[in-house]
Amino acid sequence: MAWPVPILLARATWPSRSPAVALIVWQAVALAGGLSMIGALLVYGLQPFGDNLLAASGSFASFLQQGTLPSGADFVHMFALSGAILLTIHLLLNLMLALVRDERSRRRHRDLVRMLSSPLPERPDTLLLAHDAPVAYCLPGATRSITVLSAGLMSILDDQELRAVVAHEEAHATQRHYLVLLAFRAWRRSLPWFPIATRAQDAVASLVEMLADDKARLVVADATLARAIALVAIGGDGWRDSVPLPAADRSPTSDVFLADEAEQSVQMASPSSALRIARLREGHRPLSFAVRAVAVALAIALLAVPTALLLLPAI
Template sequence: MYAASAVLAVIAIALAWPVPIALARASWPSRTPGRALALWQLIALAGGTSMIGALLLFGFAPFVGAGAADAGLLVSGLFSGPLPTDVGVVHIVALGAAVLLGAHLLLNLATTAVRAERSRRRHHTLVELLSSPVPGRPGTRMLDHAAPVAYCLPGMHTVTVLSEGLVDLLDREQLDAVLAHERTHLRQHHHLVLLAFTAWNSALPWFPIANRAERAVALLVEMLADDTARREVDAATLATAIALVGSAWGDVGHADVLGTAPHRLAAPGPTPAAPHEGPAVAGALGARISRLLAA
């Protein structure tokens, strides 16, 4: 079991550092965002399970020779008697670390989901109070605000929110492209994918790969929504809509536009980005526009 534990540890290390970095720097994900998104999910799941598995196998290794039934000696020994002589402090620490890490990740996922759901409910309530239905567009509401904004709210009753500023800025085809983009987020449940990576980043804020993964996945779901939208309108129309909204803000780093609101699962709607996020947001929009024009 020590050999198996070592193999899992090597896999965990590879999935925690070199593999995510290579994927984040690769150029092919923009061409096939669906496959890249699936690969990011596989990396996150396999990385976590291999890390916990390596610790568990190492901790249980002294019990293998005694037979599977005698693994219960660990539990009984912790409370009422001495552990087998082959069991050292390092094995107990490994088992404890595996349990704590697994519990931490699961509890963080649960709390992130609860906070996101509460935030969505509050936002739904505010949207109902501050907006009006859009005639001829079921599930779409209009905010009386000059800033060009479009985002979607998932849940039992999904809603796509537009601002009057957006409607005034875009023509009919461009607005249809934006709505198609937002409907894709809702139909493909992108908020659930983003929730998992937001929870991962929240659970391991000191781990730079978690933040890199969250940003990469956020961009990939936008690309997926763009790909669906351009089945209804041409790519140039969608690219123009993205560029118009970005330029209308003056600095795209100051707002979430055209579908980025679902990324902020703990925040009620499109909120200003932090100063250090500006270049990243601008770069993401630029990448989306470039791939649409190159299609």
């Protein structure tokens, strides 16, 4: 779970075809990795105290009360047991701190945005920020989420492109993507020396953007969404006139896509946006039901197997 599974998953091409399934797999990998790491240390440390996890835990508590240790318990076992306990506390504490900090930051951000923006009467729960930069994002809340759009964004998008951006941001709010990202940010903060944590966070961030794109694809054409992504990435309405969208560039599954010059500009400005546009050009090619079922079953197995290895000997 630490290596090479996350490396192979991050390099795979299939997640972009079914980002929801890939997100389930990523979460299973992270949970199974943490459970295996803590469980391995715990079982090794408790080995002198009993034949299984539950019996050894009870025996360890008894020895702890007596202030003694069994003959087979040495420094290495105690070091492993201490490591398991400290690692568990470390991971849980970082997760709780991330929750508190994120909620505090969002509350302060929400207050500042309300002071510096004005509501859009035609769009409920949407605020207009008087700024020239093209900006669109969602501020999630426990009961109510706010979509923030800038004046610069509305000036460079037409009605359909704006509709695509709003649908994208609303998908982030309704699908609670911030909770998934929060968990992986906490994992990365807990293990800053662990490169897989950074790779996992980047992969999950890309997947939630694809999930939001898929929601926007239900209300606008793929080409419209691609143009909106490109305009926001490049950040200027001069692009629309300087790099026209040629009517000859059509694909069987979509309308007009971007000119080559526009794609190069997007690639330079935002490689992640370029990947999203390339995905839209390929059309909607989800994985088959059988492949998705196998991936979900594998994710379940990733969690079930370590748990079974820890608990079944006691049963």
